[in-house]
Amino acid sequence: MAKYLIVGASAAGIAAVEAIRKVDPVGTITVITEEACAHYSRPMISDLVSGKADLQKMKCKAEGFWKENNAEARLDKKVVSLNLSDKTVTLEDGEKVNYEKLLLATGGKPFVPKMEGQEKEGVFTFTNISDAQRLAAKIDALNAKSAVVIGAGLIGISVTEALIKRGIKVTVVELQEKILSLLLDAKASDIVEAVIRKAGVNFATGQSVQKIIGKPENDGAVGGVILTKGNQVPCDLVIVAIGVIPRTELVAGTAVKLNRGIIVDNFMQTSAPDVYASGDVAEAYDFILNQNRLLPLWPLAVLEGRIAGCNMAGAKTSYEGGTNMSSLKYFGIPIVSIGLANPKDDPTIEVIVKQDIENNVYKKLVLKNNMIVGITLVNCIDRAGILFNLMKSQVNVKRFKQNLLRDDFGWAFLPVTLQRKMSVVQ
């Protein structure tokens, strides 16, 4: 019997443990994860493949985390079913665990479309540490020379960089015409694509993989792919990085309401009493779109997990929301993208752009009724957080918007009232 039961020990689950302990120092906490390794940084798995990080570096909490928080961690245990009326979950080995409050922080799983040949040796997904470990081991075992990455989003670009660092030739296949299309507009995407091409990456945009073929000497091992336009790309490895879908299996067929992810209110509570959900599995509030939706991002999972933990422990706390926000470090061209990158035509929308193409610098703000609703910064992201804060706090920027994209932009260009509020100056 656990007073608080958490399924999943990544960003949301871990943040919930800490939040519960802030409110309730004694109630029993049990965290169950199917992974053998808990509280590691998932975004760092590409550094594991490139050799830049090891397991020790990837741990985002100290060794004593469970003890300090007086929580029981049950690693390598898979929860297979949920019974809402008994308030129990059942593990794979048949064991039942009761709860008073349950948090589903089960995360997402990679989306893999049906492709002929996808069962071949050498096809990988890339979302957790075991994916990364298996990929790294395969690269060594095969002495792999070339790879095809399917998907030019955040994960696809991160794994591409890791492979390039390992000396592997990479072709990225992307169904959209532009890379990073969920984060960037066409112009920014072109700048970034050119930089990545210079690093030796090939792109095949506007198409997908129709078939994975075997090696001539071993049909069971990946030897190449055939693209939808018919051309063939030889490779030793295929990495599928199209996106993640919420792991909602546990609540299927229960009273917990589902859309694409688990539907939660602003307290991270699901439609079932005493059941909460956070992180990639949940559809939480987006303050720019003013609606709930899937936003599978680490920092938001932490915030959501924290809100769930507070509410589970009885401290009513409301989630202020997040939005699509990513910071990318890959290929030496830092990028920040927050909120709307490609706004729809709307008379209340204003777009301000500043660019320095020679230096691959591109900055764009999307304003709606003089409030920031979109930030894109390419190769010049210093002090991006000041803009993000203006966005989040819905500050009207009408009087100083001409300053926002200055190279030396900072707090000195903001009104004194704001400076004082934030104790920037005395």
Add this chain to the structure above:
Amino acid sequence: MHKRRGTSRVDAHLRTLTWKNEGLKMKKIIAKQEACMGCGLCEVYCTTQHSKSKDIIKAYNSEYPKPIARIRREVNKPVSFAIQCRHCEDAPCVTACLSGAMTKDSKTGEVTHNKDKCMGCWTCVMVCPYGALIMDKEGKVAAKCDLCQGLAEPACVANCPNQALVFKEVKP
């Protein structure tokens, strides 16, 4: 009208930032805008303090990786002041950090950055409302004010020629 709305939202934001206010008092560096001449010596002394040699000439001319200032002089004439980490009570950089490099010391209140854990993803740069996270482009990790641990007074405060930086106890 607009301004009122803007600032009231900032209030709301600040309130949420202090969700775990434990009444911890700590000394913070605050700028006195009217006293700042914009000379930039705070940046120079900060750079030197964070160099290996602690020698101003070597720090600027020969050290690799190049030491960098964690304080930044902002100038919008005639206004100038210096800004660095505010060690927020509920620091956005700590919650957003993808690697666990950024932590809040529950005893001292200091927001600390462990560069060995940092993966240089710049998520902290994206969320810091003060723009106080500096990108160490050579080291490919973030850098920030550490209040010059070990010194009686941070180097920027001690060396400001016009006492435009004060180190004093403030409520979070």
